[in-house]
Every structure is written in structure tokens, then in C-alpha cells.
Amino acid sequence: MFVPKRFDLIIFDWDGTLVNTIDWIVHCLQDAAVRCRFEVPEDQAAKDVIGLSIDNAVRQLFPEADKDSRNTFIEHYGKAFFAKQLSRADLFKGVFDMLNVLRASGYRLAVATGKGRKGLQKALMQTGTEHLFDITRCADETASKPAPVMLQEIIDRLEIPAERALMVGDSIHDLQMARNAGIVSAAVACGAHSPELLRQYDPLFNLAQTSQLLEFI
Structure with missing residues (x-):
């Protein structure tokens, strides 16, 4: 039985969500x-x-x-x-494979991060993940989280409606930003904030590890 996808776009935070930093x-x-x-x-x-x-x-x-x-x-x-040199080994377990599966399944992928552009570009290069994302937005080129601006810029650029996007993050700033943008969220418990705190922001999914996202979408 064919089950249509709920989302066309998945937007990830970087630190604490995709990479163990x-x-x-x-x-x-x-x-x-x-x-x-x-x-x-x-x-x-x-x-x-x-x-x-x-x-x-x-x-x-x-x-x-x-x-x-x-x-x-x-x-x-x-x-x-x-001073720290990242590598693909710094990605959380299963993340690299997850991103490749999502791309192969037709999802558009993005990053919305509080990092500066210099830091994100270096991290993408060192982890070998730059080619997996359609667009990335950083806090030094738009408004900081929890303002919704970087998410709005991403969905506008990709011409994807908010209801077809999912924000995945490990902090309350990620979930607040998603709420402010009218985008549903998934919380991951491998980063900055506890599952109990993250649940207060009503994420659609609560994940112990980011790679578990494949089990929910």
C-alpha cells in the first residue's frame, strides 16, 4: 500500500543534532x-x-x-x-547513512544553525556532508533563533509550504523557532536539553537519537 509522504523538506540543526559537539x-x-x-x-x-x-x-x-x-x-x-578538526566520525551514529537515505527517498534537506557561516562551511567540509543539503542558513546572515526568519528564508527559497516541512533539533531554541515559523518539529535528546524540557514545546516526534527519524517518517 502506497503511503504518501507527510513532508517534503527536513531542516536540521547542526550542533547536538547531527554532530556530537x-x-x-x-x-x-x-x-x-x-x-x-x-x-x-x-x-x-x-x-x-x-x-x-x-x-x-x-x-x-x-x-x-x-x-x-x-x-x-x-x-x-x-x-x-x-582548534578542533572535525571528521565524519564526529557525526552521531547513523546520521551520515540517514541523510543519504533521506536524499535517495526524495526529501529536500537543509540546515538551520546558530553557527556562523565560516564555522558551518568548515564543519560541512570536514564531515563530508555539504553535498547532502539543498540549502543552509546561519545566524550571522539572518536573525538568530528562536526568531523564525531563517526557517522562513529556507522554505521561501525552496518554494515549499510550511506545512510540508519538519524541523529537527536538540534545543528549546530549535523548537521555539519552528513553532514561531508554523513548522512542526522533532526533538532529539542527544544534545543540549533534556527530553523533559523539550517535550514542553510539543514536538511531533521525540527521538533518543537523530538517526531514529527514519522510523517515524
Whole structure:
């Protein structure tokens, strides 16, 4: 029996959803705080800003820091983060195969991330995944999550209605962005936020690992 697809487009967050980098980002945020002599954020406080643009993340972590101090922090963070060389092995288990299956099945694929363009392009190249995505959007070229702008830009560019798109993410910022854009979401519990917290944003699917998406669509 033929069952029509519910979605034409699947949009993924990057860090914590496709690639296992949450602990590294936390380390880099904490390292930059030490170098700037800021109060070092606890692990969960650092995780809570992952997915936001780096500028918004720093403002949330250090609301009293002035512009020059924030810029210095961002510089230290960038140096620490880019010291790590990613590879395909840093993708979560089953993700590379999942992306290939989705492409072969006719889905359009996209990335909507709080990363900057430089960081995402480097990560796509290092993991060998750039060719799998139709379009990618980054926080330094549009509005940061949870604003819906990057999702709206993706669906407009691909000419796919919101009701035919699915957003997959590991943070409340991803799910809030999807809600704000009128797009349903799938939550994955392998990243920044707990399943209990993610469920508060009414995702259509709750996944332990991103590769389990194939079982639901």
C-alpha cells in the first residue's frame, strides 16, 4: 500500500543534532570565560545558549559585559573552537547513512544553525556532508533563533509550504523557532536539553537519537 509522504523538506540543526559537539562547545565557552576573567558558567548554563548566535549567547551568559569585553570573549571562543578538526566520525551514529537515505527517498534537506557561516562551511567540509543539503542558513546572515526568519528564508527559497516541512533539533531554541515559523518539529535528546524540557514545546516526534527519524517518517 502506497503511503504518501507527510513532508517534503527536513531542516536540521547542526550542533547536538547531527554532530556530537555539545561538550566541546561547553569547554570552549568556559575556556573563553577564564581567559576574559568572567565568571565561568556551569555546564548546563553553557548548554542553554547553544543554538543562539554567538553574540546573543554571550549577552545571555554575561549580561553586564560591555561590547569590547563581549568581542574579546568571542575572539577567544573562536580560537578555541576552531582548534578542533572535525571528521565524519564526529557525526552521531547513523546520521551520515540517514541523510543519504533521506536524499535517495526524495526529501529536500537543509540546515538551520546558530553557527556562523565560516564555522558551518568548515564543519560541512570536514564531515563530508555539504553535498547532502539543498540549502543552509546561519545566524550571522539572518536573525538568530528562536526568531523564525531563517526557517522562513529556507522554505521561501525552496518554494515549499510550511506545512510540508519538519524541523529537527536538540534545543528549546530549535523548537521555539519552528513553532514561531508554523513548522512542526522533532526533538532529539542527544544534545543540549533534556527530553523533559523539550517535550514542553510539543514536538511531533521525540527521538533518543537523530538517526531514529527514519522510523517515524
